[in-house]
Amino acid sequence: ADKIVTFFTHRYGKIQGVAKGARRLKSKFGASLEPITHINLIYFGKENTNLYKINSCDILEPFSKCKDDLDKLKRVLFLCDLINSTLHEQDVNLKVFELLLKTLHIFTEIEGLERLDTAMDIFSLRFLSAVGFAPKLTHCVYCNKNPSYDYRGSNGIGFHVVKGGIVCGDCLPASEDSIKTNSGIINFIKKSISINPSNLDRLILSREMERDLHKIIRLYIYAHIDREIKSYDFLN
Numbered sequence: 001a002d003k004i005v006t007f008f009t010h011r012y013g014k015i016q017g018v019a020k021g022a023r024r025l026k027s028k029f030g031a032s033l034e035p036i037t038h039i040n041l042i043y044f045g046k047e048n049t050n051l052y053k054i055n056s057c058d059i060l061e062p063f064s065k066c067k068d069d070l071d072k073l074k075r076v077l078f079l080c081d082l083i084n085s086t087l088h089e090q091d092v093n094l095k096v097f098e099l100l101l102k103t104l105h106i107f108t109e110i111e112g113l114e115r116l117d118t119a120m121d122i123f124s125l126r127f128l129s130a131v132g133f134a135p136k137l138t139h140c141v142y143c144n145k146n147p148s149y150d151y152r153g154s155n156g157i158g159f160h161v162v163k164g165g166i167v168c169g170d171c172l173p174a175s176e177d178s179i180k181t182n183s184g185i186i187n188f189i190k191k192s193i194s195i196n197p198s199n200l201d202r203l204i205l206s207r208e209m210e211r212d213l214h215k216i217i218r219l220y221i222y223a224h225i226d227r228e229i230k231s232y233d234f235l236n
């Protein structure tokens with residue numbers, strides 16, 4: 001009747017704990033162990049152990065709106081999977097913790113598939129940047145030139161997902177692996193990474209631009225996150 005649960009904590013990163021009797025119908029844990037629940041967790045065990053004993057969980061924020069809406073649920077589960085498959089146990093990352101919390105609040109508020117996808121893409125961009133995979137957005141990944149004044153040139157601008165950065169208009173025609181994009185998308189990516197977290201919910205894209213951004217981010221995650229992310233197939 002016990003349950004092994006993975007938690008993402010702000011002080012100790014990812015930890016695993018066993019919740020005694022959690023599978024029983026009248027468990028003291030109630031709904032507190034459901035995924036995507038912000039809780040106050042009390043656990044004990046020796047330091048550097050792999051499995052702690054969960055003493056109690058009090059729900060701080062159930063994020064019900066993220067769980068009751070299937071379109072929201074599958075997206076936030078993907079974000080949790082991304083964290084779970086990228087961070088190691090006890091990798092403390094306060095930035096990612098706060099980003100996840102903020103993103104869950106945004107998901108609670110917003111409606112519409114495009115906005116959900118935008119919120120998911122912004123999370124992914126900031127998350128990847130926080131764990132060392134920030135895209136290179138100021139200089140071309142081939143010639144190292146800064147193309148910021150050349151965005152509207154005849155060849156436009158591209159993004160190379162494997163090299164992880166922009167491709168200038170001069171290099172773009174010869175680069176078969178680049179995705180052709182535009183200055184609007186690149187500037188949005190820049191802003192998504194640099195903006196103050198409290199303003200994240202103000203970033204909105206048109207439907208067409210969201211589709212282009214989503215394609216880039218999806219391929220970028222595939223190229224840089226080695227592990228298989230289970231919820232991805234479900235999402236597409």
Ligand SMILES: [Zn+2]
Nearest residue numbers: 140143168171
């Ligand atoms: Zn170039």
